Structure formats: structure tokens, C-alpha cells
Amino acid sequence: MSKEDLSGRRLSYEGHLCTVRWQGEIDGLKGNWLGVEWDDPSRGRHDGTYAGNRAKYGSENTPKGGDGKSSSIVISGKEVDEVGFDVISKKQSAWSDLTIISLDGLHIDSLYHQSPHLQQDHGKETTNFPAGLNWKELDLSRNLFNDWGEISNICKYLRDLRVLKLNGNRFRFVQEEATHTFEKVAELGLANCAMGWDDVRTLCNQRHFPNLQCLSLAFNPLNEPPSPLLNLQLPILTTLDLASCNLCTLQTLFPLADLPALSTLNLRSNPLTNLVTDPSLIFSRLRTLDLTSTNLPNLSSLNPIPTTFPILSSFKTSNTPLTTSHPSSRLITIARLPGLTTLNNTPIPPHERQNADLYYLSTITPLILAANTAKEEEAIVKEHPQWGHLCEKYGEPESITKKRNSQLLTSEPNLSATGNNKEKIYPPLSLGANLINFTFYFHKPISTSDPATPPHPNQQNQQQHTQSLPKQIDIYRLKAFLGRFYSIPSLELKLVLETDEWDPVPAAKPEDDDWSCSEDYSSDDERRSAGDGGDPRKAKAKGEEEEGKQKDLWVRREIELVDSTRPVGFWVEGKEARVRVERRDLGIFE
16 A cells, blocks of 8 residues: 655545645554545535544545546536537647636646656656747646645746736645746736735745736635734735635734735625724725625724725725615715715716715714714714815704804803804805895784784794795795794785885875876975985985985885795895795785
């Protein structure tokens, strides 16, 4: 029976790959047995403990994969014959014409066993490997390689190789000083190779891969914190795939923060529950982050992103708890991350950005209004870091402004006496820019037929009431609002807008009360008033007496706001408006 040491060798059994972890005899069983670790963990029938030996077992007679040839093809359990493959085989035999070579899953364990062009003779290599090969991409994934030297020997003849995929292999012999320099390789696949951070540092550095731009380390056990001295020297690496590496915290990735060109990071299918890191861990050039299928619990988990990834523009959060924790998670995610241009592969147009910001403001405003103390309000603002930025961009909500003003008036009752009457300037797209400050006053008291029922307090004569309303509100809604305020049916209200404009009124004849604009005025004072060109400001400058006479000829323009769906902003110009509220004479309806 062969006593060859097979420890560490890569084998295959019925197409399933494994690595030999133990070799020896077992009491009560005949033959020499192998303990193997399956690449597919579901094939293991126990935890490796059998008869006191901790390993997973297979017989020494387990057939090994070798030539990868098959006389037939099985599709859905049926054998089919190969037809027309002779032409394809002829083209594939022209090695010098091929650029993409895929040897995925062919159970190759050595270049010398597989290639008739390069053989091993007494431990010495013959270099009759085909010359002039133009291979750009080579895929050796899911084979039986366990010595990195085999890969170096293959690739040193491929001067133009750009893409090298070694996923699913297990490398145990890695000698840094004997590793070939892959000068032109820009993309390297080392997924599911059971590599730790130290192995990554040994293989993936500027010395071996000076032009590496894309690296895949998915399905490797990289959850253990790396050495503080670990430094990945890959100056032009732009894309890194760390999917399914069992990463629980971003702090494990501190060696990546020093990569000067890293712009795309894939962390999908990792058990990440938060993104909190050390303040010094900043990915200053990262633009694309994939957190698909992670365990981020809620939208508050996104708060560290603007600090850790300051220029992030593309973000993926599909199939995570945070996308189901809120019905409008997309809008809030966009508002929380102001630099995003793409979310879950969908571009963010300007109008969606604006809608998201305004919606986010509307969700935070009730929380701040409900805060009873400054400490509670500070905690809410800390929970929503974009609050201040959005208030600067769109203006602080009017309800928040009123709350602050009431707090100021309570603490400083003489604040209005400072003379600071500057009008607040709102951004053009904000809600404050579309508000009108109305001053309503009731023209005369309401007489009631029942002396025991006094009028409503808001119905006192000339009592003023100020209210900020959007200019888009129509007259029906305005009357409904005032009807509730004055406790009067809205249909009985008459609204008169008092403008700052003046209209001329012809003087009356002395002998009658008829109006006429063709007769001369009866006094010199009236002629002087008419000679002022109808300007009330000039009349005011002439003194109180002449101003009184001038008012006899000019009246303030008033506009009745008739019932309609037309917005009140159609009549009001500016930010201030004074409206007289009257109650209609019910007799006109009888």
C-alpha cells in the first residue's frame, strides 16, 4: 500500500473538491485513510472526529481528478453525444490565436501533468512552452492547485496576461521571494481560497502585482482583526470585492483606508449591524459602496457614512432590514446622504432629491416640536445630522420658527423693543418663501338677539389676528379657516383686501350730492390738492390740514375676495396683507 504523504494535497471525488488534512490508519478498519476538508461544507457527515482522530475521512482509493476528459455529456440526467465539436476543438487547439482561456473546474493540480509542452525531468524544467501566446484572460478557478509556485510557472510565459482568476483553490506554499511578478495583471480573483489578511498581504502587493486594479477576496475568512502593522501596498487598486467574508464591523477594514485609489468596495452578504468606526478610518476616495444583504437594522445606521465615506455617490442597500423598517426608506436614505447620485442602481434626478429633502424635513419637524427641553431637541438633531443642512437649503419650517420665537419672547419680553425688524430671507424653493403674513381684523361687533349669549371673543371690534398662510390657498379654504376662528359660517363672511394703493374720487357739487369730474373745485385748497398729481405722499408733506382735505378726494383701494378656487396669491403682492372681515347682511339672502 502506498505510503506517499498526501497531507495538504488537493483531491476530487465524484467532481467534489477537497483538501487532505490527515492521513493514517484507523483502528478496526482496513487500509490507509485520509481525513479531508470539503470545499463544500455541506458534504461533511460529522465534525471530523472519528475513532479519536479529528478529521473528515475518505479512502486512499478515492479516485483523483486528472485529465478532465469525458466520453459523453450529461444534461438533466440524460447522456447526449457531442456533435460539431471537432470544429471547435480545432479552433481551440490554435493556442496562439486564443485570448481568453477558461479551465474552471477541470481538477488540474499541476502544469506538468496537464501540458505536453512542459515536462519535468529529474526535477528540472524544460522550457518548450508554446511561444507567442496572446492570452489576455486565464481562469484556473476550482482546481486542485495548492502551491503558488505552480501559478507562477504558468504565468511567467504569459507576458500579456491581464485577468487571472484563481477562485476556489487552496494555497499552502506561498514563498514571497519566489513569487513571479505579474507585471500586466489588472484583475485578480482569489475568492473562496481560505485566505487570511496575512496571506493577502503576502500575495497582493505592489511587488507581485504592480498594476493591479481589481481584486476579489470574496468568501474568505477575513473577519479576524488584522495585524496593526498590516499594510496593503496596492497604489492603483480601484475595486475590491469582500462579499461574504463574515465581516461584523468596518474596523476590520482599517488596512484598506490607506489605499489611495480605492473607489469601489463590495461588502454584500456580510453580517454588518452598524457602520460605526474609529474617527481616523476614512475612505477619502470611495465613491461606490455595496451593502446588499447585510444586517443594518434601521436608517439611523447610515449616520456614519458622510464621515467615513465623504464623497460616496453610489450606494446599494437592497435586501437589508433598513429598507423594510420604513415605508419611505428610499426617500429618507437620499435625504440622509446628500452626495448620492445613484441608489440601488437607480439614478436620483433633481426633483426626487428635492422631494426627499422636503419629506425628510416633514418627518423631523414633529419630533422637534414634541421636544420639551433643549436637551431632547439636541438629541433629535444629533440623530438626524442633515437637519441643519436642509434648513439652510430650504429654510427652517415655520412651525419651528414660531416655537423658537415664543421661547425667545418668554425669556426676553422686551426683545421687540430692540428695533431689529429685518425681514427674514428664505431660500426660493422653501416653504417660507411661499408664505404670506396676513393681518385679519373684524370690522364691527356682532349684535346677538340673545343678550345672554355674548359674542365670540375673536369677534371683538377691530381685534387683530395675524397668521402666515401659503399663497396657494384658495378663497374657499381661507373663508373656512376664518369661519372656524370667528365661529361664523363661512358663507356669511365677507373678506376685503385693503391695499396700499389709492384711487381718485371726484369732488361733489356744493348744491347736490352728485359726483362729477368735470366741474371746478369749490375752493383754492381743493384746487391745490388736485394739482398734486394724485400722489398721497405729496399730500402728506403739505401738513395735517391739507392731508385731511386730500383724503376727501382719494380713497384706499379695496378688493373683495369673492368665493373662487383662485389662490389668494393672485391678489396679494409681497409678503404682507391686511384683510377686513365682515359679516354679510343676511337680509340679502332672504
